[in-house]
Amino acid sequence: VDLSNIATLELWNKIRKDCESVDTSSIQRSFVNHVYSTLARTPYNLDEFGAYQAAAHSVRDQLIHKWISTQQHFTRSNPKRVYYLSLEFLMGRTMQNCVINMDMEEAYSKALREMGLAFETLYDQETDAALGNGGLGRLAACYMDSLATLDYPALGYGLRYTYGIFEQRIRNGEDQVEYPDYWLRFTNPWEVARVDVAYPVGFYGSVHNDSAGRAGQPGQPAARWEPAEFVQAVAYDVPIPGYDTDTVLNIRLWSSKPQRQFDLSSFNDGEYEKSVAEKQRAENITSVLYPNDNTPAGKELRLKQQYFFVCATLQDILRRFSKLNLPWSELPNKVGIQLNDTHPSLGIVELQRVLVDEHGLEWDIAWALVQRVYAYTNHTVLPEALECWPVSLMERLLPRHMRIIFDINLYFLRSVEQRFPGDYERLRRMSIIEEGHQQMVRMAYLAVVGSHTVNGVARIHSDLVRSKLFRDFAEFYGDDKFVNITNGITPRRWLHVANPQLSALITKRLGSNRWLKDLTELSRLKAFADDEDFQQEWRQVKRTRKESLAEYIQKHVDTAGEGPVNSEALFDVQVKRIHEYKRQLMNILGVVHRYLRIKEASAEERRDIVPRVFIFGGKAAPGYHTAKLIIKLINRVKNVINADPDAELRKLIRVVYIPNYSVTLAERIIPASDISEHISTAGTEASGTSNMKFVLNGGLLIGTRDGANVEIAEHIGGWDLAFEFGAKAEEVDDLRNKVRYLRPEIHPAFRRVVEAIKSGQFGDSSPFVNMLDRLVSDGDYYLITVDFPSYPEAQERVDAAYKDQKKWTRMSIENCAGMGFFSADRSVQDYAKKIWGINPCPPPPSK
Ligand code: KOT
Structure with missing residues (x-):
């Protein structure tokens, strides 16, 4: 474009301003334009889905203008940026969140109403973007919302899976079956394909010029990796608007494509097939999200995904850095990289490789930079969930990286030996390489050694990370390297969008909606916890939400003609x-x-x-046999209880399994809960984040002293305001030994329950016998038999409290009022200060 003429430039600017306008007629113009030109439809054949698509494209246009301005502003201001690397982003739906964050909901509603459409009813047409398994992926989504809201110069990186987390259906009323989630079927209006942003990624092959792994040592030549196979990483950008700010951040998702489009004419028949197969192999890399939560997949394709991800991401980050023309020593002052668990931790090795092999930095200088760039968030202490990769696989897929890992380990262990001379047992424990019949790479240790800071996600979890999981490392590096950042959730989605009724009531009572940006404002609700009128309105909101969930269950859950659930029940x-x-x-x-x-x-x-309604929901990893068995048992029990011939009994107890739990279902279910269950064995749930969502919506909590439960109880005013039971984390090791070796007496109530199931009262018990027998012999690793007596006892306290509705409502209000601390805004500010050293970069006031 020739912009040398001032008038031309001014014309561009004027037209762009026009495009950004959100008055009623501009919205209507843009909507109609998308109906006709984007969808090729007319008002005569426009169904609800078409209307959603047109509205979505119109909202997207707004989003993109603000997003371009934000990115230009960041480029000009040139602050240190943080890059949030996550193999999972569990976004859910986008449209309502966008119009609320950009304060356009009313404008769109009014504009479309005039055209005979109810904007709010279109939200339900959207399919979830479900590129994550659970807490870890949803945390990444919440943090992006908060980073944008607080104007931090941040960028998310992830993978654009063709298939998100599988769709769960329940077969024969009892078993989980999985269906592919082809979420891109009708195209995705919330992404921008950047075919201009693409990088090559290599795999396999061989390493040259490497003198016995001493590459990068002073005087040694760098190694050259010659990959045998290449694919391309193509960028897709997803704009993320902040709430009440013009900042719109970006999540860049990589999609794998074949390196070069094959030339049809130059292939004979045989090679044609081969080249199509090659294309499919390339596209395979980002085709599916691994459906494992807290269990590693251990498949070659998963390792390929991980390397594909970090290789493309680092090329992108370093390209941006190189445009600044700064020396490498400036890298940590411009780039901070947060690793969302160990899944992207190959990025540590890749950065070292690029600096040493491609840019000729000396090993030690490069390594010091790498360590100042990276930080690692640990999300689990379950031993079986810690990622380990066979050296043999790593060597084949990434030969140069494997050698670098050996070198990182060598220099690291030498430094350990210097501090603890002759302590070979310690070296064995701390080695990044686990020796055994098969050598393995311990990714968590690699992440610890390659990062300047390691954080856990709730106080009790971070204490365990420091004192148990990485004990030797804390001793070696000092405690300062290990910090806590308690997880948080975005109050925009998890209260304002999910529960507009409660949001409106809170805003009315507090006299403003400032709490949406400063959640500690909620503490002012405490003053009204006993206020009759407020209590009544509070109860009314909960009733409305329970009725609406009951309606959903009636409509969408197979209740085998059992009739509607009683929304008066707990x-x-x-x-x-x-x-x-x-x-x-x-x-x-x-x-x-x-x-x-x-x-x-x-x-x-x-x-x-x-009377109680027990509501269950959740997916099991497809290969996790015991988890699937638990789903089967829940459904068996459900089917028998709900069909009990005693009609009076059926009024008192009811069980529901809601299939295909998702972000969108969470938004329906959470506001309707009276009590939610967070009952993991103490010391196993790193944090949990749904606990925060339930309490924020005025639900009470029954739980163990685990994860964020501990801090939630503290912030709401102690365990008098929640229902606690079970062993403490400090007692668990001892109890496990007792259960295993001494077989303490099993409580009669527990025996009776097991006997009832084994007797066939809930159908053929043979699938469950093993699982149940293990509990009462030596296989109760999660201490169900130990915590069982105190669990029903805690449930009795719940019943007693619920009978006093005034007391219950007071507790509910006080619970919500204490949740200020658990805003993701607080969490990302903690990260910014304690780990990243970055500052907000707010947009200049618009003229
Ligand atoms: C581990 C391996 C693969 C996929 C996911 C995981 C995973 C998920 N590890 N921890 N999480 C959860 O992360 C949440 C966010 O921090 C925590 O609240 C939750 O307790 C973890 O289980």
């Missing part, structure tokens, strides 16, 4: 990934216990029982 919810450590099994055994008790209760005793 709603007891456990929704999260199915995992033994989260103990859904203990929950359903507790349900059976309650059922047996109600069955034998007299009519008089029954009058005293609080």
Whole structure:
């Protein structure tokens, strides 16, 4: 474009200003334009999905203008940026979040209403972007919202999987079956394809000029890796608007494509097929999200994904840095990289490789830079969830990286030996390479050694990370390298969008919506915890949300003609990934216990029982047999209880399994909960974040002293305001030994529940016998038998509290009022100060 003429430039600027206008007629013009030119439709054949698409494209136009301005502003201001590297971003839906963050909801609503459309009803047309498994992926999404809201110069990097987390259906009323989630079927309006941003990524091949792994040592030549196979990483950008700011950040997702489009004419038939196969192999890399949460996949393709991801990402980051024409010593002053768990930790090795092999830096100088760039967030202490890769696989796929890892390890162990001469047992424990019948690379140790800071995600978790998981490393590096950043959630999505009724009530009572940007404002609600009128309105909101969930269940969940659930009953919810450590099994055994008790209760005793609806939801990793068995048991119990011939009993207890738990379902379920279950064995759940979402929505919590439960209890005013039970983390090791070797007496109530299931009361018990027998012999690793007696006891305290509705409502309000600390805004500010050393870079005031 020839912009040398001032008038031309001014014309461009004027037209762009026009495009950004969001008055009613501009919105209408843009909507109609998308109906006709983007969708090739007319008002006569426009269905709800078409209307959603047109609205989405119109909102997207707004988003992109602000996004370009933000990126230009960052380029001009040139601050240190933070790059959030995550193999998972669990975004959910986008449209409503966008218009709320950009303060355009009313404008769109009004504009479309005039055209005969209800904007709010279009939200339901959108499919979730579900490029994540659970807490870890959703955390990344919440942090992007907060980083944008606080104007931090940040950029998210991830993978654009063709298939997100599988769709779960329940077959024959009891078993999980998985269906592919082809979320891009109707194209995705929330991404911008950047075919101009593409990088080559190599795999396999051989290494040359490497003198016995001494590459980069003074006087030694750098090594040259000659990959045998190349693919291309193509960028897709997803704009992320902040709330009440013009800042729009970016998540850059990489998609794999074949290196070069093959030339049809130059191929004979055989090679044609081969070249199509080659194309498919390339596209395979980003085709599917691994559906594992807290269990590693261990597949070659997964390692390929990880390297593909960090290789493309680092090329992009370093290209941006190189444009600044600064010496390499400036890298840590311009670039901070946060590793969301170990999944992107090959980035450490890749940066070292690029600096040494491609830019000729000396090993030690490069390594010092690498360590100042990276920081690592640990999300789990479960030993089986820690990533380890076979050396043999790493050597084949990434021969140069494997040698670099050996060298990193060598220099690291030498420095350990210097501090602890002759302590070879310590060297064995701390080695990045685990020796054994198969050598393995311990990715967590690589991440610790290559980072300047390591953080856990809740106080108790960070303490365990420091004192147990990385104990030797804390001793070696000093405690300062290990910090805590307690997780947080975005109040925009998890209160304002998910629960507009409660949001409006809070805003009305506080006299402003400032709490949406400063969640500690909620503490002012405490003053109204006993206020009659406020209590009534508060209860009314909860009732509305329970009724709406009951309606959803009636419509969308297979209830086998059982009739609607009673929305007057206490709603007891456990929704999260199915995992033994989260103990859904203990929950359903507790349900059976309650059922047996109600069955034998007299009519008089029954009058005293609080009716409950037990709501379960969550996906099991497809290869996780025990988790699938737990789903089966929950559904078996559900089917029997809900069909009990005793109609009076059926009013007192009901079980629901909501299939295909997702971000969008969470937004429906969480506001409707009276009590939610966070009952992991103490010391196993790193943080949990749904616990925060439930309490923020005025739900009470039953849980163990685990993860963020501990801090939630502190902030709401102690465990008097929540229901605690079970062993403490400090007791767990000892209890495990007791259970295993001494076999303590099993509580009779627990025995009775197990016997009831084994007797066939819930259908053929043979699938469950093994799992149940293990619990009462020596296989109760998660201490269900130990915590069981105190669990139903805690449930009785819940019932007692619920009977006093005034007391319950007061607790509910006080719970919510104490949640200020758990805003993701606070979390990212903690990261910015304690780890990244970055400052906000707010947009200049618009003229
Ligand atoms: C581990 C391996 C693969 C995929 C996911 C994981 C994973 C997920 N590890 N920890 N998480 C969860 O992360 C959440 C966010 O920090 C925590 O709240 C939760 O306790 C972890 O289980």
